[in-house]
Amino acid sequence: MKIKTTDLCDQFSDQIHVCEDIFQSFGKRKNFYGPIHTVKVFEDNVLVKQALETIPSGSVLVVDGGGSKQCALLGDRLAGIAAERGLAGIIIYGCVRDTADLAKLDIGVLAIGKNPRKSRKEGKGEAGIPVSFAGIQWEPGHYVYADEDGVVVSKTKLSSHGNHSRKT
Template identity: 65%
Template sequence: MDIITADLCDEYRDQVEIAEPIFSIYGEKKAFYGPISTVKVYEDNVLVKKALQTIPEGSVLVVDGGGSTRCALLGDNLAKIAVKRKLAGVIVYGCIRDSAEINQLNIGVRAIATHPLKSIKEGKGVENIPVQFAGINFEPGAYLYADEDGILVSDERLNK
């Protein structure tokens, strides 16, 4: 099913939250949707990798990286895990790296910037909690819809 966030806004205006337009688009998949899984980390991507390896197929991993632009939380190796596991996409409130490689993968990725430095590996952070950034709340189990026009979140699936 094609996702068009403008059409979803027209039809479900009172049921969606719209993220502030702070993200750049990466990956071959320009539009994607799925149930949200979350991790909250800061300059440490151990839990990002764990989530990519364990969340259900078709999910969208939402990474609250605190908006840090001092290192990357996702690179091509982690993006390949998402592709292999058939995840819908990844939203990173932080940076990614290996963007040229990620742009050739069948995955949808949104991030605020790119950065060549990899993150630390201490395993600090929290999984499966509500996270807030870009002016909205991302609840585990809610649905996220993304395309070239933006990112929407709804408590329930809209495109049945």
């Protein structure tokens, strides 16, 4: 089901938070949504990989990378794992690499930039905790909706009935 963030804003304005417009889209899928799972890391993607290998299909991994643009936290191999497992998307407050390959993978990938340098592999960070960036408090279990118009977050799953009840 394709959900438009503009419709969600119109229909549920009192229930959603709109993310600051800081992300670029790198994945093939431009429209995605799902329950939020979080990791907080800094220039180290070990916990990103672990989360992509374990969170449920249909989920969105939200990565608080501290806004670092010094290295990439996701490339084609990790995004490939996420796509194969049926995750809806990945939102990274940090960078990605292998962008030409990411564009071919059927998954949503949002990040603040790109950098060809790989990250450290030390396993430092935290998973499953609230994180805050882009004007949003990202809580595990809340829902995120993303498309070409932006990113919105809600405490609960929303369905936009306005799209389906219009007469043509």
